[in-house]
Amino acid sequence: MSESESSCQRIDGLATSKALYAEYKERVAELKEKHGQAPALAVILVGERKDSQTYVRMKTKACNEVGVEPVEHTLPEDVSEAKLMEVVAELNADPKVNGILVQLPLPKHIDADKVVQSISPLKDVDGLTEANAGNLFRLGMKGRFIPCTALGCMLLLKRYNVPLEGKHAVVIGRSMLVGKPVSLLLQSENATVTMCHSRTKDLPSVVQQADIVIAAIGKANFVQGDWLKPGAVVIDVGINAVDDSTKKAGFRLVGDVEYASAVKVASAATPVPGGVGPMTVACLIGNTINAFELAHKN
Amino acid sequence: MSESESSCQRIDGLATSKALYAEYKERVAELKEKHGQAPALAVILVGERKDSQTYVRMKTKACNEVGVEPVEHTLPEDVSEAKLMEVVAELNADPKVNGILVQLPLPKHIDADKVVQSISPLKDVDGLTEANAGNLFRLGMKGRFIPCTALGCMLLLKRYNVPLEGKHAVVIGRSMLVGKPVSLLLQSENATVTMCHSRTKDLPSVVQQADIVIAAIGKANFVQGDWLKPGAVVIDVGINAVDDSTKKAGFRLVGDVEYASAVKVASAATPVPGGVGPMTVACLIGNTINAFELAHKN
Numbered sequence: 001m002s003e004s005e006s007s008c009q010r011i012d013g014l015a016t017s018k019a020l021y022a023e024y025k026e027r028v029a030e031l032k033e034k035h036g037q038a039p040a041l042a043v044i045l046v047g048e049r050k051d052s053q054t055y056v057r058m059k060t061k062a063c064n065e066v067g068v069e070p071v072e073h074t075l076p077e078d079v080s081e082a083k084l085m086e087v088v089a090e091l092n093a094d095p096k097v098n099g100i101l102v103q104l105p106l107p108k109h110i111d112a113d114k115v116v117q118s119i120s121p122l123k124d125v126d127g128l129t130e131a132n133a134g135n136l137f138r139l140g141m142k143g144r145f146i147p148c149t150a151l152g153c154m155l156l157l158k159r160y161n162v163p164l165e166g167k168h169a170v171v172i173g174r175s176m177l178v179g180k181p182v183s184l185l186l187q188s189e190n191a192t193v194t195m196c197h198s199r200t201k202d203l204p205s206v207v208q209q210a211d212i213v214i215a216a217i218g219k220a221n222f223v224q225g226d227w228l229k230p231g232a233v234v235i236d237v238g239i240n241a242v243d244d245s246t247k248k249a250g251f252r253l254v255g256d257v258e259y260a261s262a263v264k265v266a267s268a269a270t271p272v273p274g275g276v277g278p279m280t281v282a283c284l285i286g287n288t289i290n291a292f293e294l295a296h297k298n
Numbered sequence: 299m300s301e302s303e304s305s306c307q308r309i310d311g312l313a314t315s316k317a318l319y320a321e322y323k324e325r326v327a328e329l330k331e332k333h334g335q336a337p338a339l340a341v342i343l344v345g346e347r348k349d350s351q352t353y354v355r356m357k358t359k360a361c362n363e364v365g366v367e368p369v370e371h372t373l374p375e376d377v378s379e380a381k382l383m384e385v386v387a388e389l390n391a392d393p394k395v396n397g398i399l400v401q402l403p404l405p406k407h408i409d410a411d412k413v414v415q416s417i418s419p420l421k422d423v424d425g426l427t428e429a430n431a432g433n434l435f436r437l438g439m440k441g442r443f444i445p446c447t448a449l450g451c452m453l454l455l456k457r458y459n460v461p462l463e464g465k466h467a468v469v470i471g472r473s474m475l476v477g478k479p480v481s482l483l484l485q486s487e488n489a490t491v492t493m494c495h496s497r498t499k500d501l502p503s504v505v506q507q508a509d510i511v512i513a514a515i516g517k518a519n520f521v522q523g524d525w526l527k528p529g530a531v532v533i534d535v536g537i538n539a540v541d542d543s544t545k546k547a548g549f550r551l552v553g554d555v556e557y558a559s560a561v562k563v564a565s566a567a568t569p570v571p572g573g574v575g576p577m578t579v580a581c582l583i584g585n586t587i588n589a590f591e592l593a594h595k596n
Contacts, residue, residue, distance in 0.1 A: 129432070130429060130432035130433055130435075130436055131428060131429060131432055132432070133431070133432035133435040133436060134427070134428035134429055134430070134431035134432030134433070134435065135428055135432070136435075137428075137431040137432065137434075137435050137474075137478060138428055138431060138474060165497055166497045166498065166499045168499075174485055176435075176436060180435060180482070180485075183493070184478070187472055187478075187493050187495070190495070190497040191497075192492065192493065192494055192495070192497070192498040192499070192504065193492070193493045194490065194491070194492040194493075195481070195485050195490065195491045195492075195493070196490055197485070197488070197490070199463055199464045199488040199489075199490070200464065200490040201464045201466075201490070206490065
């Protein structure tokens with residue numbers, strides 16, 4: 001490790017998520033004692049996609065780790081949209097279920113957005129419904145259920161005491177799940193935010209001005225170290241597979257930022273894997289606990 | 299008028315709103331013929347504030363101009379929140395009412411946000427409900443009811459053929475009514491957008507980079523001409539009263555941008571008054587017609 005590299009702080013999403021799980025475990029234990037039941041997260045998996053199965057497994061494992069009850073619903077690949085909507089409606093009505101997650105993508109014959117929008121906003125722990133988008137638009141970090149990856153980025157910045165007020169944040173990517181919500185959240189924390197995307201001209205010069213860079217475009221090693229302002233903080237949301245014959249799997253995971261060159265310039269950066277990824281799952285669990293508290297408030 | 303000033307195009311909101319009214323008038327006539335009734339806009343005025351009365355009068359006048367039926371509800375200053383909510387609920391349920399507008403501000407004993415959020419999202423022609431904010435977040439310019447002032451800014455840019463794709467827009471102000479929605483709308487039209495506000499550092503140097511400046515902060519003559527990049531397009535949302543002993547009223551209205559210095563640098567700019575102001579009322583009428591069409595779609 002070179003001298004310059006060692007001066008870049010590693011923003012450790014894995015360690016941060018573990019700290020969150022420890023807090024969640026305590027909160028769940030308290031809630032269980034108070035209300036006689038644990039928060040429950042329903043996870044709906046349609047079909048047998050290997051990647052989706054892996055994600056569902058990670059999520060149920062995280063539930064188990066903190067004492068949240070996972071309620072798995074596995075439906076066949078050819079399930080009808082109507083049947084799937086019915087399952088969501090039943091879970092919406094079930095007072096024992098606090099969070100509902102539909103693992104995406106869904107098979108092509110199903111209108112995924114229609115299904116997702118039918119989730120009760122009070123159980124939409126992924127923050128995907130229009131109602132919760134509007135809530136975030138209005139309330140920022142005080143929003144009801146903030147999309148997990150966007151929230152994960154914010155919690156990393158907060159846990160690492162990265163100042164936001166008056167800082168210039170550049171967000172690359174404008175997805176519903178990350179770019180757009182994280183832009184509004186950074187703004188609600190008093191950062192000046194520039195929202196960039198595929199049509200942005202001369203992106204390197206825009207990034208050059210950023211105190212904080214959030215990269216969420218899904219392009220391997222796209223943002224180069226020499227684009228960064230010295231001392232910038234980099235949050236890399238990308239998880240991209242690139243060919244690597246030295247690995248057993250034949251590939252390795254890299255972010256949207258070229259890590260090796262970035263750490264020579266940045267003051268702090270998230271690695272991939274081990275950065276935002278683990279935070280996303282942790283935030284899902286956090287949102288589920290919040291949903292339980294919301295349901296038991298009255 | 300100096301040579302440099304004359305090269306700045308006046309973005310005429312009054313003329314543009316008149317053109318819109320002419321289009322609306324035709325649409326309303328067609329809708330009336332097709333459905334046997336005209337779109338109706340309910341306007342609720344609480345108390346006797348002179349400014350609110352003026353605004354309501356402007357809105358009902360605009361309705362009358364295009365054939366939209368204004369339904370005025372005037373309630374006493376001391377009306378209870380419950381009674382006001384009841385009026386909104388009745389209008390929500392009334393199939394003859396297409397748009398509902400609660401003139402703000404409301405007296406202090408009433409929770410204005412609670413009242414506004416109780417408006418049906420399908421009749422919320424001001425675009426103030428959480429549901430419609432979420433809809434705009436997701437759909438951008440295709441959103442159901444875009445807040446009228448934000449929409450007015452966008453329509454001026456469109457009607458004056460200001461290119462947005464790949465351009466850098468700087469939005470000053472982050473209100474729910476203008477700054478936030480207009481930022482998302484400009485992004486949805488492929489502009490790179492920087493969202494600035496009171497905590498932004500070195501605002502002049504940020505504005506210096508803008509191809510398009512939207513000023514919506516409510517500070518008289520705040521943005522100076524020498525902040526602008528030569529050729530920038532300026533949309534001034536501010537309407538501020540400043541003392542002026544030469545006027546009968548003792549004041550005159552100015553924008554958030556110092557117009558005299560701005561027109562020496564900008565390629566196009568909205569005047570105040572006669573810029574965004576008239577567009578706001580026109581967009582309210584447009585939204586009401588859209589609400590009527592929405593209600594009659596099925």
